[in-house]
Amino acid sequence: MSLLKLSHVSAFYGPSQALFDVHLTLEEGQVLALMGRNGMGKTTTVKVICRMLRNRGGKVLFDGQDLANVPAYRAARKGLGLVPEGRRCFPNLSVYENLIAAARPGPWDFQAVTGLFPRLAERRDQMANSLSGGEQQMLAIGRALMTNPRLLILDEATEGLAPVIRQEIWASIRRLKQETGMAILVIDKSLRELRAIADNAVILDKGRSVWSGAIPDLSPQVTDRYLGV
Incomplete structure (x- = not known):
């Protein structure tokens, strides 16, 4: 059974439709790259997965359970760990307080996080x-790791960072894959880095899934058509 499966997902912001037909499947222990140009529906898809935005059509299954009527906080408790675009730390809390604010029992505690x-x-x-x-x-x-998630979702985790810090973040993601077997859904614009870490990829274009498969099969023709400037 897949850990996460979206099929025929549609979603709206008010009267405006943002997702039309999104499909993706993520297995336990895999890294899936969700790709596409800006404004193609990647962050909206993440919001639907995490139940911050309801899908009007299709299904979102996590560990076989339909999340249609599950509020966001319960989805998080089921094992969805989100690193949102723009970081969104609690500004007036200390580092330690930020980390323990949503901590749940499991191997990821303060010592493990600071080891990473x-x-x-x-x-x-x-x-x-x-x-x-x-x-x-x-x-x-x-x-996000302190919630001890089954699925870690990284939405533009390296955007706007200095190159040396970007490499440090990518190195930490590689460690998570190699040492923990945690399932990871990652959104990023760096195709080179994604090729090095992801098992599979899904490309969105205008709110639709237009390509999916093993990332080594991602051809220059597909990247030029859907990811090029």
């Missing part, structure tokens, strides 16, 4: 709004 991101241990008592952008991103990932 040692810089967070150094900044333990600093307010989140005093951190650099890269440190805030590490904090956002660490906060």
Whole structure:
């Protein structure tokens, strides 16, 4: 059974339709890249998965359960861990307070998170709004891990960061894949990095799934058509 499966998903913002026919499947332990140009429905798909936006058509199944009537907080408790676009740390809480705010029992605790991101241990008592952008991103990932999710969703986790910090974030994602077997859904614009880490990919275009498959099968013709500028 797939851990996450979307079939024929449609979604709206008020009267405006944003998703028309989205399909994706993610197995336990896999990394799936959700790709597409800006405005094609990637973040909207994440909102639907995490139940921040209801789908009007199709099905969203997590571990075989239909999430149609599941509120966002219960979806999170079922094992959906989101690192949202723009980080969104609690600015007036310390690093430690941010991490324990949503912590749930499991292997990912403060020690494990700071083992992945040692810089967070150094900044333990600093307010989140005093951190650099890269440190805030590490904090956002660490906060999601502290919920001990079955599926980690990373929405543009390296956007706007300095190259050296981007590489540090990608290295942490590779460690998560290699050492934990955690299922990961990752949205990013860096095709080179995604090719190195993802097992499969789904491309969205104008709210529709237009390509899916193993990432080594992603051809230059497909990337030029759906991902090129």
